[in-house]
Amino acid sequence: MATIKRTKFKLSTEQLLDMFYWLKLIRAFDERLSVLVRQGKVRSGVYTGIGQEAIIVGTCFALRREDYICPLHRDLGSFLMKGVEPRVMMAQMFGKEGGLSRGRDSALHSGVNELGIFGNTSMLGANLPVAAGLAYTYRMEHTDHVVVAYFGEGASNTGDFHEALNFAGVQRLPILFICENNQYAYSVPIEKSMAIDDVAERAHGYGFDGVAINGNDVLAVYQSTQGALARARSGGGPTLIECKTYRWHGHSEHDKAFYRSDEELAMWKSRDPIPTFTTYLQARHVLTDEKAQEVESRVARTIDEAVEFAMNSPDPGPEAAVSDLYA
Numbered sequence: 001m002a003t004i005k006r007t008k009f010k011l012s013t014e015q016l017l018d019m020f021y022w023l024k025l026i027r028a029f030d031e032r033l034s035v036l037v038r039q040g041k042v043r044s045g046v047y048t049g050i051g052q053e054a055i056i057v058g059t060c061f062a063l064r065r066e067d068y069i070c071p072l073h074r075d076l077g078s079f080l081m082k083g084v085e086p087r088v089m090m091a092q093m094f095g096k097e098g099g100l101s102r103g104r105d106s107a108l109h110s111g112v113n114e115l116g117i118f119g120n121t122s123m124l125g126a127n128l129p130v131a132a133g134l135a136y137t138y139r140m141e142h143t144d145h146v147v148v149a150y151f152g153e154g155a156s157n158t159g160d161f162h163e164a165l166n167f168a169g170v171q172r173l174p175i176l177f178i179c180e181n182n183q184y185a186y187s188v189p190i191e192k193s194m195a196i197d198d199v200a201e202r203a204h205g206y207g208f209d210g211v212a213i214n215g216n217d218v219l220a221v222y223q224s225t226q227g228a229l230a231r232a233r234s235g236g237g238p239t240l241i242e243c244k245t246y247r248w249h250g251h252s253e254h255d256k257a258f259y260r261s262d263e264e265l266a267m268w269k270s271r272d273p274i275p276t277f278t279t280y281l282q283a284r285h286v287l288t289d290e291k292a293q294e295v296e297s298r299v300a301r302t303i304d305e306a307v308e309f310a311m312n313s314p315d316p317g318p319e320a321a322v323s324d325l326y327a
């Protein structure tokens with residue numbers, strides 16, 4: 001396997017604490033959503049990324065506002081990191097007026113052009129050729145902006161994935177393909193859908209580097225992303241970063257995930273990205289007990305306030321069904 005060049009990085013205390021905050025906020029957001037589904041308060045499909053937060057935080061932390069992201073159904077955290085207010089995101093999940101699409105989609109398909117967020121479609125893999133098209137635009141406009149496209153290992157078995165990688169490789173596009181390899185595509189374990197161990201290998205067939213990393217290590221994700229971004233910005237073309245991880249919940253909140261064992265889940269929970277990073281920060285005296293408490297309280301306040309806003313936000317009226325239509 002080729003190795004991508006990793007840039008050295010130095011993060012300030014403030015930045016490290018910021019990363020910690022985002023990990024905690026995204027985890028809390030998903031955990032609350034899960035409870036709200038069970039209470040019958042959120043009725044849209046909810047696909048939590050609990051256990052996978054280090055991928056979103058490590059990649060989005062390295063981005064500029066102008067860089068475009070193409071998130072997946074499991075990547076609500078990337079919306080938050082790109083600048084969508086938690087209360088707006090929560091109202092989106094409730095299907096309320098105060099949400100991004102003002103209550104007019106099943107919660108997962110809205111984008112925000114001004115923040116550089118592409119709204120994904122249901123067809124897995126289909127966001128990747130679009131992402132390559134976005135990167136092509138950036139190249140034609142002679143900017144140094146980069147597109148970051150997320151996908152699951154399951155999506156890497158679709159034709160769209162291969163077409164997108166081929167085009168990106170031929171054109172040397174400024175794009176990062178971020179694979180969230182959480183071991184299962186719905187109920188299908190990776191060994192039943194791929195004859196190779198690493199999705200990253202697939203990049204080599206299209207003439208660029210692919211690297212498989214520990215997707216539960218936020219600093220490893222950040223470092224690999226930094227290196228790939230620097231290369232893309234300077235005309236060096238695409239990179240595929242495969243982040244090995246695991247989703248703690250089922251495919252969606254209605255999936256009890258009977259297809260996997262308790263031992264397997266317990267093993268992956270022992271690799272929880274948050275305590276790992278917490279220990280790192282404590283060992284370097286970046287995170288004191290007082291700071292940790294501060295972050296906990298801030299996260300709890302933010303989530304409570306987001307839920308309150310969402311619950312009080314009105315439902316869309318019937319007229320919303322025919323507004324903003326284009327003929």
Ligand SMILES: Cc1ncc(C[n+]2csc(CCOP(=O)(O)OP(=O)(O)O)c2C)c(N)n1
Pocket residue numbers: 072074122123124125151152153154155156158180182184185186251
């Ligand atoms: C082209 C296509 N095939 C099947 C589906 C149904 N489907 C939705 S999510 C999913 C599993 C996706 O697995 P993966 O790409 O690994 O992403 P993950 O959900 O694990 O993050 C499937 C099969 C779909 N949405 N699109």
